[in-house]
Amino acid sequence: MARSRQQPEADREEILECVQQDCPHCNKLMRNKYDNYRTVRTLAGVVRLRLKIRRCYNSECDRFGYTYRPEAEGKWALPQQEFGLDVIALVGMWRYQQHRSVPEIHRQLEQCNICVSERTVSNLLARYDELLAVKLADCERLQAVVAQQQQVILAIDGLQPDMGHEVLWVIRDCLSGEILLAQSLLSATTKDLASLLKQVKQALSVPIIGIVSDGQQSIRKAVATALPQVAHGLCHFHYLREATKLIYEADRHAKKELKKRVRGVRVIERSVTDADNPVTEVVQGYCQAVRAALTDDGCPPLDASGLQLQHRLGMIEQSLERAVQKGGYPNP
Incomplete structure (x- = not known):
């Protein structure tokens, strides 16, 4: 589909240089090959990035002819993306913390003077989910965090942004606040939730001393199936709501x-x-x-x-x- 609006022009230009200017293989100085330009839409405005691309000219080097891009490019935007990481993070926060729909997020971005379409908002949400999955999949970092505590207390809850859509189930550690697992499910049966709890149990190297959730019947049965020896209690919010x-x-x-x-x-x-x-x-x-x-x-x-x-x-x-x-x- 063709664009219905012209792309906004950049407010300013940022020049990015390679921090590593010597070839990592032969240690020879890499010369500037050419300049690459890309436009990124951020919350602070539209930025035109001028990237200084370097290349190794040592014919005896194994990396001869390979180009190197500035390291700072990654903090602005993902590859082949025209929206900054700050926009992606904001869209994800509105979706999963404030439970806003795609049209609502689109209107909010328009009010922030960010030119975007509703279809692009859906694409940004997909990029946010991918980044979140990459972060959660860093098992070494999570193992180092929980190893210092020597124990974990799990909290499990489901989030459904729109009625009829998949439910995002999140399991996190109450002591460190780290998210241990996040997975979307079409159903919330006891078998499905028990499988999630077993995945977390197998991935942890420290004991689980407790789990907190709401009073949903399927969660109670899943905990009894996957973690029969672990204490299970209702969270404070649901206690207060019942009271x-x-x-x-x-x-x-x-x-x-x-x-x-x-x-x-x-x-x-x-x-x-x-x-x-x-x-x-x-x-x-x-x-x-x-x-x-x-x-x-x-x-x-x-x-x-x-x-x-x-x-x-x-x-x-x-x-x-x-x-x-x-x-x-x-x-x-």
């Missing part, structure tokens, strides 16, 4: 009852039609305040919606009482 269910239900019922008492706000607003009357503007302002209070759901359980609605309606009522005490406007 606040009664409070949440009571608050939700209270909010429903409060909404019943102010359902007539639309009738009051329609009854005021005289635009020249100063009372009209005042009444419409109070009606808008009531409607805004009804649509503010808060963030339960720490910020209860019902209590917040009661507080805002109480402030509106106090404001109306002060207006009446001051005399107010005559009735319309």
